[in-house]
Amino acid sequence: MDKNFLVQEILRLKQEKNAVILAHYYQNEDIQDIADFIGDSLELSKKAQTTTADIIVFAGVHFMAETAKILNPNKKVILPDWEAGCSLADGCGPEDFKAFKNQYPDHVVVTYINCSAEIKAMSDFVCTSSNAKKIIASIPSDQKIIFAPDQNLGNYLQKETKRELVLWKGSCVVHEAFSLDKLLEIYLKNPTAKIAAHPESESHILKIAHYIGSTSGIINFIKTDPTTVFIVATEAGILHELSKAVPEKTLIPAPSTEDNTCACSECAFMKVNTLQKLYWCLKNESPEIQIKEDLRIDALKPIEKMLALS
Incomplete structure (x- = not known):
């Protein structure tokens, strides 16, 4: 279908059905351009809670749309493609996690928001990469903690908070795909550049980063730092909106170990959503x-604790 037709129809259907389109920063550019709100996990969670729309079209992955539904039981939440999953969430199954949790009965459970509703329901707290340190700091220092499902984020948090965490061995394929050798090669060619990395990245990438933070944190850092060249170690989708905000700055996506068309790290799950799928999703609800x-209700409790602390 013609792109202009799709855009016009999506806008018409959105108004007709009183729908709102929420898009994650990692979505395709066409979807970001038509969204009512673009954000990271925490921002989108908050937006989902405050919208007056009858229908929430969540252009992101499955666990994000689930979170929107948990927060908005009386709204219809739809997802452009049911197959928009997450390697991190999919790698932490409820039965396996229940058995893991039972090994540590005296531990509270903090889970990264990138997990299923079933895992959230087994948690005491949910967190995002932007508020994880604050969530852990709110827990008494003598209280033992399980952190799941991202071990890279867990390792980073152990160093930052000086707390010992029992880690579930999971990871995000996007943030484990960065090539240190290629990144250093780019850095040598751009010695004035600053490297910004997401804490889901592996420790050898974080060691050389000038800034470590959530998607929104990285965006704010690049907007406010006087440096003019940045190498960005997170999903390359954030560069679309960011380049509009800072047209005078040079943004280089951190290179992937794989030789792919964009020479960067992209989330295949995020990219299964397309403008055409968004149209059909809205048309058919x-x-x-x-x-x-x-x-x-069980999954809502740890999310509400997070939102209260945030």
């Missing part, structure tokens, strides 16, 4: 996220 009420 499907696929729809549905969560059983008892599971929703």
